[in-house]
Amino acid sequence: PPEMERGPVAAILLCALCVPAALPSGSEPVPLGLKAWIVVNSTPCSVTCGLGVKEERLCEVSPAGERRNCSRLRSRCLSDWICGLRHLSVPEGKPFRLSCLSPDAASLEGQDFGYTWRFARGLITANDLLFHPLRNPSPSLSFSPALESHSGTYRCDVQVLSSFQLVKRIYFGLRVIPRDLVDLDFQKSLTWEQRLAASGEEPGNATGAGEREQKHREFWEKQWFYEAVLGIGSGVILGILLSLGLCCLGRIWGK
Structure with missing residues (x-):
């Protein structure tokens, strides 16, 4: 019947009118105490x-x-937890330390970290199959002093103790150079110009022993130049005189 068909339609329209009234108004102000x-x-x-x-x-x-x-x-x-391989060199007999975590990050309160060290003796490598455990639970590894037997690659892993999350892995490729193998005095290996550049001076502003050395070198370079010119000039003049003498002798003998 028509009355039964109009019943559901009227109910749907009534619900549609009631829904907007139940929703919060968009113009309602934000509470003043909200921060x-x-x-x-x-x-x-x-x-x-x-x-x-x-x-x-x-x-x-x-x-x-x-x-x-x-x-x-x-x-x-x-950021990225893999830090790759760092190459380091140290003279034999001097103290040295490897640090796995920056002091700033380690000093902040909060999560506690665990450190795991591994060592590949005599090799510079990032192949994890070649490493052996090294007992050292601290974030740094000290050598006092560094010995040639300490050469190799050290791997350090940093983990969050509560979750075992790996937050850093770094490799240190360490070369300990014997004392009798090479002289690591950097200043002795520099030229005079390189020493000036290392000290922040310009070659034209040099003073002291370096300036005297440069002037001495320039003096001898000038002396060598003058001697060379004098020698060449003397040879040319001698050749001309010899040619004139031979010409005169030829004419005399021709008569």
Whole structure:
């Protein structure tokens, strides 16, 4: 019957009118007591791999969008956890230390970290199959002093103890150079111009022993040039005189 068909339609229209009334109005104001803390800017991570530190500016933002009570916080940041292989050289007999985690990242409070060291003796490699465990639970490894037997590759892994998440892996390729093999005195191997450049001076502004050495060198270069010119000139004049003498003798004998 027509009355039964109009019943469901009327019920649907009534529900459609009731739904908007049940929804909150979009023009309802935000409560005045509502506050939010938002990071407004942040510095880049202090390292390009592994665990580092960044500085963030945290501000309280009001419903009107005003910033107040801002403060700066330092927090840890994580980029790529694989740091690759670093090549290092140290003279035999001198103390040396390898550090697995930057001091800034290690000093911040929060998560505790575990450190695992491995060693490949006498090899510079990143092949994990060639490493053997090395007992050292600290973030650094010290050599006092460094010996030739310490040469090789050291691998350090940093993990978060609570989750066992690996946050850094770095390889140190260490070469310990024997004392009698090479002289590592850098200053002795430099030329006079390189020493000036290393000290921040210009060759034209040189003073002291270096300037005297340069002037002495220039003096002898000039002396050599003058002697060469004098020798060539003397040879030319002697040749001309000899030619004239031979011509005169030829004419006399011809008569």
